[in-house]
Amino acid sequence: MSQLTRVGRESTSSIIARQLRAAIRDGEFSPGDQLGEAELAARFDVSRGTLREALQRLVEEGLLNGERHRGLFVRELSAVDVQDVYVTRNAIEQAAARLILAGDRTAVADELATLHERMLDAVRRGDQRAVGAADVAFHELLVARSGSRRLMRMSRTLLIETRMCITALQDAYELPEELAAEHGALVGALRNGNEALVLGLIDAHMDDAVRRLTPGRGLHEPLPPLDPEPRVLGR
Amino acid sequence: MSQLTRVGRESTSSIIARQLRAAIRDGEFSPGDQLGEAELAARFDVSRGTLREALQRLVEEGLLNGERHRGLFVRELSAVDVQDVYVTRNAIEQAAARLILAGDRTAVADELATLHERMLDAVRRGDQRAVGAADVAFHELLVARSGSRRLMRMSRTLLIETRMCITALQDAYELPEELAAEHGALVGALRNGNEALVLGLIDAHMDDAVRRLTPGRGLHEPLPPLDPEPRVLGR
DNA sequence: AATCGTATGATTGTCAACAATCCGAGGGGT
């Protein structure tokens, strides 16, 4: 009787929030776009009040920023934001990896290897979109298998921001082969239980991404003092 | 002209959310308490709609959990949650420390030393409440001076949850002298730029807290597989 | 011509009322 899960449906604002998140991740909305309440409410067939609850969630998450009496906009990412996203992901995923190494690392390595195969397939097919999806899935699973609810919640937002960075800077290619190779190395190191190597690989993975997306800027540089309105990418 | 900051006021739901956060942090609401919409709306003198926007923010943050048609409740923390909070704080604060070490570490060390002095004063006065406040302020500043907006946002929630853990388990004393000593050591290591020592001290700091709050459980144990409704502290 | 002031349309912020659902009390049946 104890494994019967509570039924109660998910709240409407939570559902809408998830759909909005997916739309932002998939580039249906671009950074800087305004999210008109009336239009979105009609699209999801809910009232503006309900929609606003969902939007406020994304504001709290940092995916939207709002200016009073002007509206809510998809956040625009600066070069500093790119570094910040990867610095934070580095922290989250290293912590996740440490937890995995303390648990059943081989089981997790097996699961990750499956996703790694999927990425290799996508690379062979030259399907850039599928490579991106496999990349997200890989890192999502890595964090999920840590067992930490908080790391998962944070990672969810960060992976969306990662896609936003990559979409905003299409010219900076993702180099799928290199990406896949790094994932493969990480799976191996995890399976072998080599903590120092695992942490180093994650660090290098993030550092590579930052250097590819924002040339001349590295993962380990000091962040500039906080500026309320930093310059935006690609302008 | 470029240092003129945009004026636009903060949104109402953001203000209400902050007040609610402070109320939860200060124990005005206890874990498990239901937050009645009508009562709160009257107390803040806003409509229920506006209040609900603020509440949904806290749900997204993980401070509240809601069951449809039943209400919103202050999240109750299990022993696993305690470990999770500190594991995540460990990740965040280590990353923050690394950023600080890459920047102007002496300036930050000076600022932290000031807060450390304030904590020592509180310890000497035997003012438990002030010790707790100084503790939060210390860690808040550590993360703020990393320059990372994302680490800051995550840390804000985590520090509230930290206070919730400590308040829920009053019997597990905080040992103010020990706390202050650990902060002092951290300031010293930061000033000297000894990265390995800094990271080790943060790790030990978090591990101490977990062991004090949930005897028999350490920071580096694997987390159990995710369970939708874990047992709650102090029952 | 350039700038300032004004009107207008659109969008957001706020609210109070209605509908749906849940919880507990009370009555009836076994």
Place this chain on the structure above:
DNA sequence: ACCCCTCGGATTGTTGACAATCATACGATT
């Protein structure tokens, strides 16, 4: 005595309407 059903009160979920504010276009003034 116990269980089930039903009803009433209370709370949440949702909606549409109203007020406040902003952006734009247009005309007046210097």
